[in-house]
Amino acid sequence: GDKVNESLVKCTDPNREFPCPPPAHVKAVDFTPEPTVKRVRQPAHLLSRENQEKYKEAIARMKALPASHPLSFAAQAAIHESYCDGHYRYDPAEKNRPFDVHFSWIFAPWHRMYIYFYEKALGQLIGDDTFALPFWNWDAPAGMVVPPLFRDPFANPLYNKNREQSRLDKLVHLDLDFLNAPTDAPLIPFDGPKDDKYQALVNKNLCTMYQQQIRGGKGARAFLGEKLCSDADARLKEMNARSKKRRRGKKATRDKTKSQGSLERMAHTALHVWVGRSGAPDGKACSADTDGVLGHNGAYTCKNDMGFLGAAGRDPLFYSHHSNVDRMWHIWSTKLGGEGFKDPEWLDASFVFYDDVESPRPVRIKFRDVLDTRNLGYTYDPEAEKDLPWMTSKI
Ligand code: C2O
Numbered sequence: 483g484d485k486v487n488e489s490l491v492k493c494t495d496p497n498r499e500f501p502c503p504p505p506a507h508v509k510a511v512d513f514t515p516e517p518t519v520k521r522v523r524q525p526a527h528l529l530s531r532e533n534q535e536k537y538k539e540a541i542a543r544m545k546a547l548p549a550s551h552p553l554s555f556a557a558q559a560a561i562h563e564s565y566c567d568g569h570y571r572y573d574p575a576e577k578n579r580p581f582d583v584h585f586s587w588i589f590a591p592w593h594r595m596y597i598y599f600y601e602k603a604l605g606q607l608i609g610d611d612t613f614a615l616p617f618w619n620w621d622a623p624a625g626m627v628v629p630p631l632f633r634d635p636f637a638n639p640l641y642n643k644n645r646e647q648s649r650l651d652k653l654v655h656l657d658l659d660f661l662n663a664p665t666d667a668p669l670i671p672f673d674g675p676k677d678d679k680y681q682a683l684v685n686k687n688l689c690t691m692y693q694q695q696i697r698g699g700k701g702a703r704a705f706l707g708e709k710l711c712s713d714a715d716a717r718l719k720e721m722n723a724r725s726k727k728r729r730r731g732k733k734a735t736r737d738k739t740k741s742q743g744s745l746e747r748m749a750h751t752a753l754h755v756w757v758g759r760s761g762a763p764d765g766k767a768c769s770a771d772t773d774g775v776l777g778h779n780g781a782y783t784c785k786n787d788m789g790f791l792g793a794a795g796r797d798p799l800f801y802s803h804h805s806n807v808d809r810m811w812h813i814w815s816t817k818l819g820g821e822g823f824k825d826p827e828w829l830d831a832s833f834v835f836y837d838d839v840e841s842p843r844p845v846r847i848k849f850r851d852v853l854d855t856r857n858l859g860y861t862y863d864p865e866a867e868k869d870l871p872w873m874t875s876k877i
Pocket of ligand 1: 562584593750754791794804
């Protein structure tokens with residue numbers, strides 16, 4: 483809620499080169515709803531040539547802004563990084579606890595806000611206020627592969643080398659089970675024969691979507707996640723301290739996925755892991771020298787960019803991935819009749835983002851402002867909603 487936001491005090495990484503999100507106490511203007519819907523988000527794999535070029539040009543210009551500019555690509559990535567993996571801390575009662583926009587009911591609205599300001603900045607950079615952030619349409623069979631637009635390595639600002647290249651042209655898994663599959667489990671070529679194996683995985687993906695959106699997404703808590711519980715870590719510590727004598731050596735740990743809604747926990751997470759490059763280059767051990775990322779637990783992870791929350795915003799694909807995550811929320815709250823939380827604590831929670839590339843100014847926006855995308859001046863291509871193949875994919 484607002485209390486939490488007001489007390490966001492520290493952006494802790496001393497080595498960061500880029501600006502932190504606007505501090506909680508800056509003077510911010512209040513968000514005003516957009517008067518009309520001007521932007522229609524389209525499936526990335528169906529974009530016209532012209533719109534592909536526009537998207538590339540906008541990203542190229544954003545990447546060309548100096549890193550110190552709050553709407554530069556580097557700063558956008560840094561904003562996401564700040565809000566996860568323990569980089570940001572808040573200090574309500576002199577306890578310095580990490581703050582995260584994942585693993586709770588903050589996930590959907592925060593990411594909607596974040597890509598809204600990103601989309602607007604891109605449009606401004608190419609002087610087109612109808613520019614809409616294309617979505618990676620992974621819930622439809624034709625979109626179940628990383629769109630070629632992002633894979634072309636030639637002078638392409640949407641390309642990123644920190645991806646698990648061997649998987650990118652294969653049929654995706656919308657379920658995390660591929661991690662447990664034997665390492666030699668065959669990857670199924672997306673453009674290969676549409677044989678039984680191919681069909682079976684497509685069907686499985688559609689069932690995952692049905693599970694995420696309908697069967698397992700009944701009600702706000704199930705779909706959007708649990709209330710942010712700022713005391714969870716402290717309580718865990720206490721619990722472990724108390725039970726020390728009883729259960730020698732055995733420590734309770736917090737399973738953060740338990741507080742995620744199905745929107746965050748399922749296809750969203752699976753695709754982060756699917757795209758992110760794992761392991762250090764050249765088979766070296768994962769360390770600081772082999773571009774490992776230091777987690778706040780002190781260990782290095784070699785899941786790069788999309789595969790690691792802190793670094794995910796460095797891959798341009800991240801934003802089109804989240805455009806579809808956002809679309810899944812939109813479909814849930816329109817077509818599927820899902821209702822968000824009624825708690826004022828959620829509705830009035832607010833964040834501050836920079837708006838306007840020319841003269842960036844901090845804008846305060848509340849969760850209640852973003853519940854209907856029309857308030858933000860965008861919607862999703864109605865064509866892509868006519869036939870949602872997962873709607874009937876009961877297991
Ligand atoms: Cu902030 Cu897909 O995560």
